[in-house]
Amino acid sequence: KQEVTQIPAALSVPEGENLVLNCSFTDSAIYNLQWFRQDPGKGLTSLLLIQSSQREQTSGRLNASLDKSSGRSTLYIAASQPGDSATYLCAVRRSGGSNYKLTFGKGTLLTVNP
Amino acid sequence: EADIYQTPRYLVIGTGKKITLECSQTMGHDKMYWYQQDPGMELHLIHYSYGVNSTEKGDLSSESTVSRIRTEHFPLTLESARPSHTSQYLCASGNRGQTNEKLFFGSGTQLSVL
Numbered sequence: 072k073q074e075v076t077q078i079p080a081a082l083s084v085p086e087g088e089n090l091v092l093n094c095s096f097t098d099s100a101i102y103n104l105q106w107f108r109q110d111p112g113k114g115l116t117s118l119l120l121i122q123s124s125q126r127e128q129t130s131g132r133l134n135a136s137l138d139k140s141s142g143r144s145t146l147y148i149a150a151s152q153p154g155d156s157a158t159y160l161c162a163v164r165r166s167g168g169s170n171y172k173l174t175f176g177k178g179t180l181l182t183v184n185p
Numbered sequence: 186e187a188d189i190y191q192t193p194r195y196l197v198i199g200t201g202k203k204i205t206l207e208c209s210q211t212m213g214h215d216k217m218y219w220y221q222q223d224p225g226m227e228l229h230l231i232h233y234s235y236g237v238n239s240t241e242k243g244d245l246s247s248e249s250t251v252s253r254i255r256t257e258h259f260p261l262t263l264e265s266a267r268p269s270h271t272s273q274y275l276c277a278s279g280n281r282g283q284t285n286e287k288l289f290f291g292s293g294t295q296l297s298v299l
Contacts, residue, residue, distance in 0.1 A: 075227075105287070114191075114275050114290030115228075160228075164286070172244065173288070175228045 073098045073165055077176035084151055085184050092146040092179045094161035099139050102164045106135050106146050109158045109178065118159075119146070123166070151183045188212050191276050191291035198266055199299050206261045206294045208276035216279035216286065217259040221245060221272050222293075228275065234259055266298045 074097045084090055094104070103122050107115040119128045119135040121144070127136040134147040144161060158180050162173040189210040198204060210217065215236045220228040230243030234253040248270070249263050259278075263270055275293045279286040 107290075112273075112293070112295065114292045115277075115288070117287050117289065120287055162228075172230060173228075177225065177227050 073163060073174040075161060075163060075174050075176035077159075077161060077179050079179060080177065081180040081182075083182040083184065086151060086153060088151050088183075089147070089149050090151055090181070092148070092159050092181070094144040094146070094176055096142045096144075096163050096174070098165065099142050100166045101139065102166045104135075104137055104144050104161060104163045105173070106133075106144075107160045107162065109160060111157075115160065148181075151181075153183050153185050156181055156183050189276065189278055189289050189291045191274075191294050193294060194292060195295045195297075197297045197299065200265075200267055202266050202298075204263050204266055204296070206274055206276075206296070208259045208261070208291055209257050210259075210278040210289070211257060212278060212280065212289065213256065214278035214280055214289075215256065217253065218277040218279070218288070219243075219249075219251060219259070219261050220275040220277065221247070222275055223272050232261065266296075268298045271296060271298050 076095045078093045105120045106118045109115045121128045121137040132149040137144045158178040160178040162175045192207045217234045219232040222228045229245035231245050231247040232251040234240045240251050273293050273295050276291045277288045279288050
């Protein structure tokens with residue numbers, strides 16, 4: 072059974088800092104990994120999607136890496152801003168079998184202080 | 186900006202009532218999903234659909250039912266709500282094929298059953 076763990080559970084940083092959020096998964100047989108952002112009481116917004124054959128994806132100040140063999144992904148946020156404050160979730164899609172399913176982590180609650 | 190809508194945003198009802206949570210998307214996506222999320226916890230898949238007249242139960246056992254009569258519409262129904270159904274319900278739709286499917290989420294319905 073796939074399990075996704077995100078560390079830390081919460082992170083508070085001053086504005087302007089670079090930061091890294093971590094995601095680990097137990098089963099490396101995945102199609103892709105996706106990072107989402109969730110604002111309080113809202114749905115999820117997809118940030119980056121990394122295919123299993125890729126090592127990283129970049130979008131603006133965000134960079135996500137994937138090491139499938141070790142079951143790890145990181146989300147790097149450069150020059151953090153108060154508007155980045157949200158919960159960040161990672162999710163993996165398994166390959167083979169019931170590959171409709173995304174397995175989510177519990178998320179990292181990020182607070183960027185002005 | 187994703188075009189997927191959920192209504193109502195908030196719903197407070199008494200035990201035993203029948204309710205329907207609405208979800209509509211205008212992106213023409215074949216795949217649609219319902220997730221349940223409790224505060225600080227992972228999203229759990231409760232229903233999904235690959236197209237019209239196709240619905241399946243997800244991992245998390247749920248007393249709710251869904252229907253998919255039209256591509257754009259995927260409502261979720263609880264015949265008799267109970268306090269244990271109190272949660273946030275998130276609807277999502279997906280584009281493209283399985284290997285690079287990106288999910289788009291609605292803003293969610295926060296359900297409270299008294």
